[in-house]
Amino acid sequence: xxxxxxxxxxxxxxxxxxxxxxxxxxxxxxxxxxxxxxxxxxxxxxxxxxxxxxxxxxxxxxxxxxxxxxxxxxxxxxxxxxxxxxxxxxxxxxxxxxxxxxxxxxxxxxxxxxxxxxxxxxxxxxxxxxxxxxxxxxxxxxxxxxxxxxxxxxxxxxxxxxxxxxxxxxxxxxxxxxxxxxxxxxxxxxxxxxxxxxxxxxxxxxxxxxxxxxxxxxxxxxxxxxxxxxxxxxxxxxxxxxxxxxxxxxxxxxxxxxxxxxxxxxxxxxxxxxxxxxxxxxxxxxxxxxxxxxxxxxxxxxxxxxxxxxxxxxxxxxxxxxxxxxxxxxxxxxxxxxxxxxxxxxxxxxxxxxxxxxxxxxxxxxxxxxxxxxxxxxxxxxxxxxxxxxxxxxxxxxxxxxxxxxxxxxxxxxxxxxxxxxxxxxxxxxxxxxxxxxxxxxxxxxxxxxxxxxx
Amino acid sequence: xxxxxxxxxxxxxxxxxxxxxxxxxxxxxxxxxxxxxxxxxxxxxxxxxxxxxxxxxxxxxxxxxxxxxxxxxxxxxxxxxxxxxxxxxxxxxxxxxxxxxxxxxxxxxxxxxxxxxxxxxxxxxxxxxxxxxxxxxxxxxxxxxxxxxxxxxxxxxxxxxxxxxxxxxxxxxxxxxxxxxxxxxxxxxxxxxxxxxxxxxxxxxxxxxxxxxxxxxxxxxxxxxxxxxxxxxxxxxxxxxxxxxxxxxxxxxxxxxxxxxxxxxxxxxxxxxxxxxxxxxxxx
Numbered sequence: 001x002x003x004x005x006x007x008x009x010x011x012x013x014x015x016x017x018x019x020x021x022x023x024x025x026x027x028x029x030x031x032x033x034x035x036x037x038x039x040x041x042x043x044x045x046x047x048x049x050x051x052x053x054x055x056x057x058x059x060x061x062x063x064x065x066x067x068x069x070x071x072x073x074x075x076x077x078x079x080x081x082x083x084x085x086x087x088x089x090x091x092x093x094x095x096x097x098x099x100x101x102x103x104x105x106x107x108x109x110x111x112x113x114x115x116x117x118x119x120x121x122x123x124x125x126x127x128x129x130x131x132x133x134x135x136x137x138x139x140x141x142x143x144x145x146x147x148x149x150x151x152x153x154x155x156x157x158x159x160x161x162x163x164x165x166x167x168x169x170x171x172x173x174x175x176x177x178x179x180x181x182x183x184x185x186x187x188x189x190x191x192x193x194x195x196x197x198x199x200x201x202x203x204x205x206x207x208x209x210x211x212x213x214x215x216x217x218x219x220x221x222x223x224x225x226x227x228x229x230x231x232x233x234x235x236x237x238x239x240x241x242x243x244x245x246x247x248x249x250x251x252x253x254x255x256x257x258x259x260x261x262x263x264x265x266x267x268x269x270x271x272x273x274x275x276x277x278x279x280x281x282x283x284x285x286x287x288x289x290x291x292x293x294x295x296x297x298x299x300x301x302x303x304x305x306x307x308x309x310x311x312x313x314x315x316x317x318x319x320x321x322x323x324x325x326x327x328x329x330x331x332x333x334x335x336x337x338x339x340x341x342x343x344x345x346x347x348x349x350x351x352x353x354x355x356x357x358x359x360x361x362x363x364x365x366x367x368x369x370x371x372x373x374x375x376x377x378x379x380x381x382x383x384x385x386x387x388x389x390x391x392x393x394x395x396x397x398x399x400x401x402x403x404x405x406x407x408x409x410x411x412x413x414x415x416x417x418x419x420x421x422x423x424x425x426x427x428x429x430x431x432x433x434x435x436x437x438x439x440x441x442x443x444x445x446x447x448x449x450x451x452x453x454x455x
Numbered sequence: 456x457x458x459x460x461x462x463x464x465x466x467x468x469x470x471x472x473x474x475x476x477x478x479x480x481x482x483x484x485x486x487x488x489x490x491x492x493x494x495x496x497x498x499x500x501x502x503x504x505x506x507x508x509x510x511x512x513x514x515x516x517x518x519x520x521x522x523x524x525x526x527x528x529x530x531x532x533x534x535x536x537x538x539x540x541x542x543x544x545x546x547x548x549x550x551x552x553x554x555x556x557x558x559x560x561x562x563x564x565x566x567x568x569x570x571x572x573x574x575x576x577x578x579x580x581x582x583x584x585x586x587x588x589x590x591x592x593x594x595x596x597x598x599x600x601x602x603x604x605x606x607x608x609x610x611x612x613x614x615x616x617x618x619x620x621x622x623x624x625x626x627x628x629x630x631x632x633x634x635x636x637x638x639x640x641x642x643x644x645x646x647x648x649x650x651x652x653x654x655x656x657x658x659x660x661x662x663x664x665x666x667x668x669x670x671x672x673x674x675x676x677x678x679x680x681x682x683x684x685x686x687x688x689x690x691x692x693x694x695x696x697x698x699x700x701x702x703x704x705x706x707x708x709x710x711x712x713x714x715x716x717x718x719x720x721x722x723x724x725x726x727x728x729x730x731x732x733x734x735x736x737x738x739x
Binding site: 109133134135136137138139141142145146148149150151245246248249252268270271272273274336337338339341342345349354355356358360361362 | 497499500502503504505507508512513514537538539540541600603604607608609687688689690691696699700701702703704705
């Protein structure tokens with residue numbers, strides 16, 4: 001918590017690394033955040049002081065030596081003579097200050113939401129001057145309604161949801177934006193243990209599957225997968241929309257034969273001996289998007305600074321989560337009841353990619369789930385082709401326009417630069433799904449190339 | 456006579472305890488993890504999965520002892536707050552009771568006057584009857600999506616759901632109670648030239664009070680049933696959210712302890728109204 005500790009204290013370590021690298025528990029972290037938020041003014045003061053001190057003394061050792069020699073108040077006075085600390089504090093607090101500091105962000109308790117959730121205990125929100133409450137929500141329809149009701153300022157959604165909301169599929173059309181993807185990969189097909197020997201989709205006729213939501217990558221990937229194996233997902237199998245937490249319970253109760261769902265529930269099914277992991281979605285499409293960070297266009301227009309701060313926090317949290325070394329620490333931070341409410345060992349297997357497959361083998365795949373915030377417009381176009389393929393939208397679709405409207409790649413490029421990351425070139429992206437390349441410039445031709453489709 | 460009654464009470468209490476002991480004993484036996492002998496897997500794999508899954512079976516049902524431990528854990532620290540989504544069971548119960556009371560009192564404020572009107576006027580009764588008959592059997596949770604869509608607030612939506620489910624028994628019982636006040640009493644009031652308000656409050660209300668109270672007692676029971684389901688759907692706070700959150704973690708022990716507490720609170724609510732009902736009953 002270097003941001004909130006007194007930079008004029010000689011004992012304080014003042015490095016640029018985020019506090020979460022420190023050796024404290026997430027609870028202490030949380031406590032510090034709360035204290036910081038309650039004394040907002042002194043908080044800004046400290047952030048600015050720390051920034052100035054850091055500029056004057058880039059090395060921690062030097063600064064501490066200096067402070068120990070002359071004392072904090074003398075140091076303050078000395079620096080004030082060369083640098084107008086008071087003015088800097090004020091300018092900083094006014095200029096880029098968020099319009100709205102107390103925010104509510106809704107999430108579904110799944111590992112896809114990792115960046116949104118961990119940004120809270122690990123202090124990424126508070127680092128950007130935001131007091132964010134992350135609220136656990138029961139299902140996708142509820143999170144959509146709460147986001148539309150403005151009970152939530154921003155929300156964790158499935159990647160297709162902002163598109164569906166914006167074009168009015170399954171709800172009233174309300175312009176929504178998706179400035180950041182949360183995770184790529186990280187889903188799996190889990191089957192009930194009794195289907196151990198039915199590993200080919202050709203044997204799946206009559207199976208009942210669960211997916212989290214109609215407008216989800218899970219739905220489109222499952223349909224794509226079985227259709228490639230010659231099954232019609234609308235006729236040969238049953239696909240139901242079931243909230244992720246209820247999937248394992250349903251699998252155990254024999255209500256479904258399997259699910260293409262988010263983690264931790266694939267791993268949880270293995271942990272409880274209910275099912276096995278048939279395949280990771282990474283094996284279908286390596287790098288596919290899954291969940292998204294979504295805000296309404298209205299919120300962006302009314303609170304541009306808050307939006308930027310929030311998005312920066314998310315981008316930084318996502319970058320932190322993408323490093324394999326940080327994964328164990330993240331698993332520990334998001335396991336408690338307040339967040340995912342899962343055994344730590346389950347989350348660790350998902351995030352580190354060393355996992356039990358449910359059939360007695362330990363598998364290793366460090367990219368089982370990965371985090372990459374970049375909202376490729378190509379993703380949106382692919383999602384639109386599948387929405388049309390399965391009859392969720394009809395008629396002519398202006399693929400490129402919707403993609404550009406909802407997936408705000410330009411914003412992300414700019415903020416990634418500001419946060420010190422190198423953004424990718426949005427025009428360059430190759431997508432290959434089960435060996436079949438997708439050309440985003442020819443969506444209609446791609447759509448027509450499938451034998452099984454509704455339109 | 457008194458001794459006979461006492462011994463009956465003692466016997467029934469003994470029987471209750473015996474039934475409970477047999478039930479818990481059978482449960483404890485049935486929930487014992489199956490003796491190992493299943494497939495032994497390699498230790499690295501065993502470390503990554505639950506105890507039962509390591510031997511090739513499913514995680515078993517918790518035993519009564521497990522549930523006792525979970526229950527004790529919740530009761531020993533019922534009011535902690537460890538963040539937005541993690542609050543003690545006492546706080547969750549308080550949220551639920553608050554919502555139930557809000558929705559229930561609102562419903563009473565509407566249902567009792569309206570019930571009076573319906574009961575006193577056969578015309579209004581007939582005019583409103585079709586609406587009541589159609590709306591009454593609708594499951595309160597079916598209102599939830601509509602409420603979320605129109606009210607645009609999940610808090611108020613769950614209170615609305617309580618309101619809509621507890622209004623019918625009160626409305627119908629009030630109307631019935633008012634309509635079936637004995638003719639003689641109304642005739643006496645008329646002969647004495649009692650004003651309409653005085654008649655309503657001094658004659659009809661006391662006469663219909665027991666029936667109204669029965670309606671209110673049924674309503675609070677329904678409201679308490681529905682709040683758990685409504686909170687499971689909407690989430691956020693409340694005992695229903697608690698159950699959902701533990702379902703999420705597949706923690707049956709925590710769910711069962713919540714079920715016990717839900718039952719206990721329901722019993723207290725019901726007994727409170729039963730007490731009030733006894734106060735307003737009168738011998739014919």
